[in-house]
Amino acid sequence: MKLAQKLDAYERLMRLDKPIGILLLLWPTLWALWIAGYGHPNWILVWIFVLGTVLMRSAGCVMNDLADRKFDAHVERTQNRPLVTGEVSAREALMLAAGLCLLAFGLVLFLNQRTIMLSFVALFLAASYPFSKRFIAIPQAYLGIAFGFGIPMAFATQVDAVPPLAWWMLAANILWAIAYDTEYAMVDREDDRKIGIRTSALLFGRFDVVAIMLCYAAMLAILVGVGMMLGRKWPYYLGLAVAAAIALYHYSLIHQRESTRCFRAFLHNNWLGAAVFCGLFASYLV
Secondary structure, three states: OOHHHHHHHHHHHOOOOOOHHHHHHHHHHHHHHHHHOOOOOOHHHHHHHHHHHHHHHHHHHHHHHHHHHHHHOOOHHHOOOHHHHOOOOHHHHHHHHHHHHHHHHHHHOOOOHHHHHHHHHHHHHHHHHHHHHHHOOOHHHHHHHHHHOHHHHHHHHHHOOOOHHHHHHHHHHHHHHHHHHHHHHHHOHHHHHHHOOOOHHHHHHHHHHHHHHHHHHHHHHHHHHHHHHHOOOHHHHHHHHHHHHHHHHHHHHHOOOOHHHHHHHHHHHHHHHHHHHHHHHHHOOO
């Protein structure tokens, strides 16, 4: 295989061609950075967290495909992934994941001791998430913890503490992850049932749409409470109102459970996270 083809396979293995995962991981981290930084986070820290997010999401995708390579061949949406087609070997993937994690840890070494300690928890969550689908009925909740762990790390690096507010924000992110990843799981529901993978789409069954909307509602309710605790101004709540409107739009996409529209709803969650951040950002300007 030519070098260009190998690099392309690595890129697809890391999902750099599909940045939605990076964005869903990044938005809650940015929420926390802005709140912990009182609206003026250190820009060096912001860039460290942005780069760390890209590296750890890429590593997480590689580790996920390593764990799922025997299942992916039986799922229509994933049967062309590089580990399934043989474009990348398991050994190469393992070395790539290790290299990405080392680069991310190198960035963490510029931060304080509390954040360094939390980074080991973040690594454990990223490495163990792929296996949670074998044992946990709702692995989307585990994903929410893994994707939201930048929240306590953002507080730790700026105020050298993880206050209760950070855990409330993490809880909101868990609910958001259950919502958007259930939309994602609805796409593969029948394939997952056949191969024995556990997902929230299978757990919720005919109540899947109701569960998604309740998770959106609970997430936004927690974020309203966060705003009240912080004394945020009206732009913050306007951002949450826009996010609520986006969640209602997602209902229009998923209520008939058509795979293509469910996947569109999943991808559209980027705008929900962006709406929350824009409202938060603007609230520190007024």
